[in-house]
Amino acid sequence: MECVNREKNFSECTCSYPGCERKGMCCECIRHHREAKEIPACLFPPEAEKTFDRSVRKFVEAMGS
């Protein structure tokens, strides 16, 4: 089934990782990172997002500074 929100999600996605087929598919993005014990790009501040490090450790570090 095609996601009816994909175009809108895609236009608002703040992930700068190139070529990811999950962009705009927030449910798949969250599932992917949750299974890897990670956090999706959109929850990171911009500078931390650009590192592509989606670890919980990086998130805590970024949000604590």
Ligand code: SF4
């Ligand atoms: S956060 Fe990860 S899964 Fe989500 S769009 Fe970016 S690279 Fe893809």
